[in-house]
Amino acid sequence: MFEKALVGSSKYKVWMAFLLALMGIGGLCYVRQFNYGLGLTGMSRDVSWGIYIAQFTFLVGVAASGVMVVLPYYLHNYKTFGKLTILGEFLAVSAVSMCLMFIIADLGQPMRALNVLLHPTPNSILFWDMIVLNVYLFLNIFVGWVVLTAEKKGIAPPKWIKPFIYVSIPWAVSIHTVTAFLYAGLPGRHFWLTAILAPRFLASAFAGGPALLILLCLIIKRVSKFDAGKEAIQKLVTIVSYAALINVFFVLLEFFTSYYSNIPGHMHTLDYLFFGLHGHSQLVPWMRVSTVFGIVAIVMLLVPYTKQREDTLALACILLFISLWIDKGIGLVIGGFVPSPLEEITAYTPNPNEIFITLGIWATGFFILTVLYKIALAVKEEKLIA
Amino acid sequence: MDMKRRDFLKIAGISTIAGLGAPAALEMLLKGDAPASSFASSAAPAEGAHGAAPVTGKQYGMVINHRVFTANQGLAQQCIKACHVTHNVPDFQNPKDEIKWIWETGFENAFTSLPTSYPSEVIESKFLVLCNHCANPSCVRACPTKATFKTSDGVVAMDYHRCIGCRFCMAACPFGSRSFNWRDPRGKDDKGRYFIDRLTLNKDFPTRMRGVVEKCNLCVERLAKGLVPKCVEVCGDTKAIVFGDLNDPHSEIREVLRTNFTIQRKPELGTKPSIFYIV
Amino acid sequence: MYDGGKIITGLIIFIGLMTFPVWHNGGNAGVLPKQEKPVGKTACVKPTVEMRTSHMLLLNQWRDEALREENRKPFTVDGQDYEKSLMVGCMNCHTDKKKFCDECHLYTAVKPYCWDCHFPPKENL
Numbered sequence: 001m002f003e004k005a006l007v008g009s010s011k012y013k014v015w016m017a018f019l020l021a022l023m024g025i026g027g028l029c030y031v032r033q034f035n036y037g038l039g040l041t042g043m044s045r046d047v048s049w050g051i052y053i054a055q056f057t058f059l060v061g062v063a064a065s066g067v068m069v070v071l072p073y074y075l076h077n078y079k080t081f082g083k084l085t086i087l088g089e090f091l092a093v094s095a096v097s098m099c100l101m102f103i104i105a106d107l108g109q110p111m112r113a114l115n116v117l118l119h120p121t122p123n124s125i126l127f128w129d130m131i132v133l134n135v136y137l138f139l140n141i142f143v144g145w146v147v148l149t150a151e152k153k154g155i156a157p158p159k160w161i162k163p164f165i166y167v168s169i170p171w172a173v174s175i176h177t178v179t180a181f182l183y184a185g186l187p188g189r190h191f192w193l194t195a196i197l198a199p200r201f202l203a204s205a206f207a208g209g210p211a212l213l214i215l216l217c218l219i220i221k222r223v224s225k226f227d228a229g230k231e232a233i234q235k236l237v238t239i240v241s242y243a244a245l246i247n248v249f250f251v252l253l254e255f256f257t258s259y260y261s262n263i264p265g266h267m268h269t270l271d272y273l274f275f276g277l278h279g280h281s282q283l284v285p286w287m288r289v290s291t292v293f294g295i296v297a298i299v300m301l302l303v304p305y306t307k308q309r310e311d312t313l314a315l316a317c318i319l320l321f322i323s324l325w326i327d328k329g330i331g332l333v334i335g336g337f338v339p340s341p342l343e344e345i346t347a348y349t350p351n352p353n354e355i356f357i358t359l360g361i362w363a364t365g366f367f368i369l370t371v372l373y374k375i376a377l378a379v380k381e382e383k384l385i386a
Numbered sequence: 387m388d389m390k391r392r393d394f395l396k397i398a399g400i401s402t403i404a405g406l407g408a409p410a411a412l413e414m415l416l417k418g419d420a421p422a423s424s425f426a427s428s429a430a431p432a433e434g435a436h437g438a439a440p441v442t443g444k445q446y447g448m449v450i451n452h453r454v455f456t457a458n459q460g461l462a463q464q465c466i467k468a469c470h471v472t473h474n475v476p477d478f479q480n481p482k483d484e485i486k487w488i489w490e491t492g493f494e495n496a497f498t499s500l501p502t503s504y505p506s507e508v509i510e511s512k513f514l515v516l517c518n519h520c521a522n523p524s525c526v527r528a529c530p531t532k533a534t535f536k537t538s539d540g541v542v543a544m545d546y547h548r549c550i551g552c553r554f555c556m557a558a559c560p561f562g563s564r565s566f567n568w569r570d571p572r573g574k575d576d577k578g579r580y581f582i583d584r585l586t587l588n589k590d591f592p593t594r595m596r597g598v599v600e601k602c603n604l605c606v607e608r609l610a611k612g613l614v615p616k617c618v619e620v621c622g623d624t625k626a627i628v629f630g631d632l633n634d635p636h637s638e639i640r641e642v643l644r645t646n647f648t649i650q651r652k653p654e655l656g657t658k659p660s661i662f663y664i665v
Numbered sequence: 666m667y668d669g670g671k672i673i674t675g676l677i678i679f680i681g682l683m684t685f686p687v688w689h690n691g692g693n694a695g696v697l698p699k700q701e702k703p704v705g706k707t708a709c710v711k712p713t714v715e716m717r718t719s720h721m722l723l724l725n726q727w728r729d730e731a732l733r734e735e736n737r738k739p740f741t742v743d744g745q746d747y748e749k750s751l752m753v754g755c756m757n758c759h760t761d762k763k764k765f766c767d768e769c770h771l772y773t774a775v776k777p778y779c780w781d782c783h784f785p786p787k788e789n790l
Contacts, residue, residue, distance in 0.1 A: 036570075037567065037568055037569040037570060037596035037597060038566070038569075038596075038597065039482070039569035040569075044482040044483070044484075044568075045481070045482070045484050045485070045565055048553045049557060103552075106552070106553075107550050107551050107552055107597070108550065108551015108552070108553070108598060108599075109549065109550050109551045109595075109598060110550075110551075112548070112551075115530075115531040115550050116530045116531055119531045119532050121529065121531060121532050123527050124528055124529055124530040124554070125528070126528070126530035126552060127530045130530070182554070183557075186524060186528070186558045186560075187524050187558075187655040187657060188524065188560025188561070188652070188655065189557065189560075265498070337557075340562050341498075341559065341562035342491055342495040342496065342515075342562045343494060343495050343498055344495060346481070535733065537733070537735055538735060545728075545733070546782065572781075589784045590752070592782040592783045593781075595778065595781040595782050606735075610735070610737045
């Protein structure tokens with residue numbers, strides 16, 4: 001079915017060329033980084049994880065969100081999501097691919113990446129993260145491809161695919177829980193050492209991922225004949241709103257525990273992120289923008305007038321996506337490193353080389369997404385015509 | 387050839403995966419790496435630590451006598467210099483790329499859970515900090531390749547050949563003891579100054595490569611020859627640093643711990659550091 | 666065969682390019698590496714043939730023994746004591762990296778990264 005991705009309108013070709021250009025620039029920048037070392041990024045001894053791991057964490061959430069369309073359709077027979085499941089699964093494939101690319105980009109010795117397989121270490125959460133992510137990638141590619149092929153032939157999917165689909169549902173929850181465990185089990189980082197980190201991750205994932213899916217559906221409606229349907233989109237809006245509200249609630253809980261207990265170690269990172277600490281306030285504007293965007297987006301998603309109209313809905317989804325991206329990417333990952341275990345504050349600013357590698361990987365993810373969506377939509381359009 | 391192209395590709399794909407995976411799977415099942423770290427906590431679960439150290443094996447540790455260091459200004463810097471020169475630790479001269487195995491820091495940075503509200507001589511002085519070679523290290527638990535592991539001497543060691551540079555151990559260390567090689571340590575800056583001074587280079591100890599994490603190794607290469615760690619040697623008769631086996635009740639270090647009150651960095655986290663301080 | 670002419674031509678060009686190193690020199694293996702053996706020593710830790718095929722495996726084994734099992738005891742072969750170490754063991758006898766190690770490595774285009782960290786003796790960095 002890949003041949004369907006090789007033909008398209010001129011807009012499609014321009015989009016793919018643009019993505020390929022970004023991928024090329026990112027690739028060249030990665031070669032520079034590979035030759036010099038990771039010092040070519042803004043990371044330092046104190047802030048040893050930066051934008052790469054931040055993107056990885058955020059994208060695991062986007063990948064997990066595929067379950068929000070798969071679960072209602074397959075477990076509860078919610079037929080309205082029938083057209084969307086393939087889009088959710090292919091979004092998961094694209095997101096997990098980006099996650100794996102970001103990890104490789106972040107390794108100091110990427111040529112040794114297979115050491116994780118050659119020397120399995122069950123007590124390390126990174127080991128389990130590698131397993132669950134790769135299995136989830138495989139599950140989504142496998143399920144998506146088999147179901148799509150069946151649709152192309154005009155028959156029901158084979159029965160043996162059902163167990164794989166059912167496994168992918170708790171597996172989606174597991175990938176983000178394991179990623180949260182990366183952070184939540186480290187004794188030295190008070191900002192991360194909280195049981196609510198995994199629920200927070202899942203809540204923001206189930207808000208941000210479907211928000212992206214809504215945006216993609218709105219775009220697809222304009223570039224192809226595929227229409228997800230107003231009911232499906234509005235149901236997704238409901239899911240996003242609830243998840244976003246729960247996420248805000250969880251964040252407020254974190255604020256309460258830190259500030260009411262008044263324990264310095266717990267307050268310091270939130271001080272640094274939202275109010276500035278000892279004169280260091282580099283991230284404060286980012287976090288405040290994230291807060292404002294988040295609140296505005298949630299209001300827009302709850303008010304019937306703004307959530308029914310496609311233009312305001314798109315804006316709300318974009319604002320929410322950006323808000324969650326800042327909160328999970330920048331706030332969470334950088335926040336954990338500031339202040340350092342010796343209570344020192346080191347600022348982190350990604351430099352251009354790092355940013356271009358990041359953009360290159362995002363472009364690769366969107367490239368994979370476009371190819372897969374093109375194939376899926378072409379199959380569905382054939383069915384419509386036939 | 388009746389086989390369809392799809393079936394051929396399916397069989398070829400599965401055979402490739404089996405061919406690549408079988409040796410690794412066999413090695414895992416037949417050989418198995420020696421477990422070098424404990425997943426669960428090794429000794430007493432109660433918070434008030436019965437101090438039940440593991441009975442088997444050594445646990446090397448140090449008692450850093452801050453009073454001696456205060457009386458001998460400049461001794462601490464000598465320790466740092468000796469360590470860094472012996473182990474070819476590069477000096478990048480910028481805090482971003484900095485690599486340090488042992489260094490001096492303020493009281494409130496070293497002992498984050500102790501009060502600093504009212505000034506005193508101790509609170510205003512600097513303390514030597516280094517890797518604590520914990521008995522229950524969180525960095526060893528975090529490492530996905532066992533590149534950092536605990537030896538039977540109690541040293542938290544690094545295998546630079548295996549490290550993939552993921553820096554998970556750096557995130558896991560509650561004491562900030564680990565440094566990463568952000569660039570080639572054998573290089574030079576724009577003014578042509580080598581990061582590792584060629585005049586004081588120690589050819590008996592390797593450098594590291596970029597992309598791996600490093601930290602104090604408790605001078606395992608010296609311990610193997612029956613010598614004490616370099617910083618301990620520099621202190622000499624002053625007994626500013628006392629080194630020994632914490633598991634040996636008759637050792638000098640245990641005598642020092644019995645007769646002096648000592649504090650540790652972040653003991654509440656349960657990593658059981660092996661470095662003690664007399665203040 | 667559909668498009669048979671193009672496929673067969675392509676195949677011939679492909680095979681020609683892939684086997685280029687074999688036929689380009691007419692079967693001549695080039696100048697074989699001539700390693701300068703250390704003076705005054707007759708035997709290494711293992712027979713030459715074995716060393717040629719598996720000296721990396723031996724080094725890896727030594728590394729794991731010394732580092733992970735803390736077994737740094739020198740081992741004896743034919744009454745000679747050898748340290749389990751690249752720098753202090755092997756290079757003790759094979760003192761010239763260029764005339765010994767590099768001879769074979771350059772010929773076979775092998776670039777071991779040992780020297781990124783370990784010091785070859787008698788050479789400047």
